[in-house]
Amino acid sequence: MNIKPLLSYIQNFVELTKEEISFLKLNLTSRKYLKGQFVLQQGDVCKTSSFIIKGCTKMFYVDDDGQEHVFMLGIEDWWVSDIGSFINQTPSDFNIQCLEDTELIQFPFDRMEDIYLKIPKLERFFRKIVERGLAATQRRIIRNFSLNAKERYLFFKESYPSIEQRIPQYMIASYLGITKEFLSKIKSQIAQEG
Structure with missing residues (x-):
């Protein structure tokens, strides 16, 4: 062990x-x-x-x-x-x-x-x-x-960078309390801003 x-x-x-x-x-x-x-x-x-x-x-x-x-x-x-x-x-x-x-x-x-x-x-x-x-x-x-969905996602991404690559997006969305479609929209928005 x-x-x-x-x-x-x-x-x-x-x-x-x-x-x-x-x-x-x-x-x-x-x-x-x-x-x-x-x-x-x-x-x-x-x-x-x-x-x-x-x-x-x-x-x-x-x-x-x-x-x-x-x-x-x-x-x-x-x-x-x-x-x-x-x-x-x-x-x-x-x-x-x-x-x-x-x-x-x-x-x-x-x-x-x-x-x-x-x-x-x-x-x-x-x-x-x-x-x-x-x-x-x-x-x-x-x-x-207190945070909107985008802010919650950015906090998650910053706080737990090694987790995001390991789990499906729909689980991250569920953890954040949003739909996977809305998470995709947030990620697209962030990519366009970057």
């Missing part, structure tokens, strides 16, 4: 001893998914919090009309999970699907208390991760209210 990227990420927040790293390795799982496979399906309980070692994922929900709404995208060194379902062990509102062959390091819910008891500093680490995620979600909501 290749957990070096995860350990590098954790070290940005807390220092782990060799003993703690060994214990952590014993309590994590590694899973590879093929492009198109689901990590989580709407209605299922999220049993893991996952760190992306390799690959790309989308987190989305499907409304009553069958319309897909992309809530989050994930690439290497990002976390993917339905945090509400994971923490409360309740049915998920979201699907998590792999857009590429993907490798994840997973923290199983049923081992988290043991991990926190043996390595208390990881509780602080996960608090920091959740705080960052909440702050990012709040900023995204504000952008969705």
